[in-house]
Amino acid sequence: MSPILTGRRAAAVALTALLVPLAACGSGEDKPAADASASASAPASAEPKAANLTVLAASSLTDVFKTAGAAYEKAHPGTKVTFSFAGSQELAAQVKQGAPADALVTADTKTMDGLTAETGTPAIIAKNRLVIAAGKGNPFKIDELKDLADTKLKVVLAAPEVPVGRYSKEILDKQAVTVKPVSQEPNVRAVLSKVELGEADAGLVYKTDSAKSGDKVVSVDIPDEQNAVASYPAATLKGSKNTEAAAAFVTWLSSPEAQKILQDAGFQKA
Structure with missing residues (x-):
C-alpha cells in the first residue's frame, strides 16, 4: 500500500473519531428541548369526566336549583345533575342511611355540622331570610310577628327539627311571641302550600319561597333585627x-x- 493512501486512511479514521462524540452531544441537547416542548403543550388541568x-338539596332550593342544574349541564356536556329535594333533616337521615348520592346542600349549618363523618369540607353558597306568608289579600291585616299570636288566626309552622322551623322558633322567642300552630310541617314548601290553599291564615317561610307564590300569598317582611x-x-x-365531578x-x-x-332568585350573597 502506498504511503499516500496510508496517510489518507489514517486521517479519515481520526476525523470519524472526532465527529462521533460531537454527534452524541448534539443528540443529548435535542432531547431536553423536545421534553420541554411536550411539557408546555400539556394542559394545566383536566376537565372532570x-x-x-345526584344532589340532595333543601326544599327551599327547588326552583333555583332546577335553573342552576340546567346551566351546569350546558357548561359541562355529558354531565347530568339530578336533584332530590326534601327538608334538611330528611336529607341528613338519608345520608346516614347510606343513600347513593354525590353532594348535599342543606338550609342550615347545624344539620351539615352533624354529618362531618359523611361529607367533605362544606362551603356556604347562599343565605336567606324569613317572612310572614299571609293568605291571599292578607284579610287579617298581619303586619308584624306579634300579630301571629292572635288566637283567631290559623298559623302553620315547620316542625322544630326542620331548619326553617328552628329559625321560626328562634325569632318568635326573641320577640316573646307565643304561637300555637294548627300544624307543624316537614319542610318549608309544605308550610307555604297550607297558606296558598287557604288551610292556614299565615305561616313563616323563606323569602325566596314566598316570592314564588305570586298573588296567592302576601309577603310581610320581618325587620332584620x-x-x-x-x-x-x-x-x-x-x-x-x-x-x-361532585367536587x-x-x-x-x-x-x-x-x-x-x-x-x-332572591337569595343573598354568601
Whole structure:
C-alpha cells in the first residue's frame, strides 16, 4: 500500500473519531428541548369526566336549583345533575342511611355540622331570610310577628327539627311571641302550600319561597333585627362514586355564574 493512501486512511479514521462524540452531544441537547416542548403543550388541568350526579338539596332550593342544574349541564356536556329535594333533616337521615348520592346542600349549618363523618369540607353558597306568608289579600291585616299570636288566626309552622322551623322558633322567642300552630310541617314548601290553599291564615317561610307564590300569598317582611339568617352549606359526600365531578359541581356553586342565578332568585350573597 502506498504511503499516500496510508496517510489518507489514517486521517479519515481520526476525523470519524472526532465527529462521533460531537454527534452524541448534539443528540443529548435535542432531547431536553423536545421534553420541554411536550411539557408546555400539556394542559394545566383536566376537565372532570362526565358523570351522572345526584344532589340532595333543601326544599327551599327547588326552583333555583332546577335553573342552576340546567346551566351546569350546558357548561359541562355529558354531565347530568339530578336533584332530590326534601327538608334538611330528611336529607341528613338519608345520608346516614347510606343513600347513593354525590353532594348535599342543606338550609342550615347545624344539620351539615352533624354529618362531618359523611361529607367533605362544606362551603356556604347562599343565605336567606324569613317572612310572614299571609293568605291571599292578607284579610287579617298581619303586619308584624306579634300579630301571629292572635288566637283567631290559623298559623302553620315547620316542625322544630326542620331548619326553617328552628329559625321560626328562634325569632318568635326573641320577640316573646307565643304561637300555637294548627300544624307543624316537614319542610318549608309544605308550610307555604297550607297558606296558598287557604288551610292556614299565615305561616313563616323563606323569602325566596314566598316570592314564588305570586298573588296567592302576601309577603310581610320581618325587620332584620327581629329576623334570622339562614345559611346554605354545600359539600361533597364521601360515599360518592363520582368524587371529582361532585367536587367540581360544589365548587361551581360559588362561581359568579351560579351566584348570579341564586341572587336573581332572591337569595343573598354568601
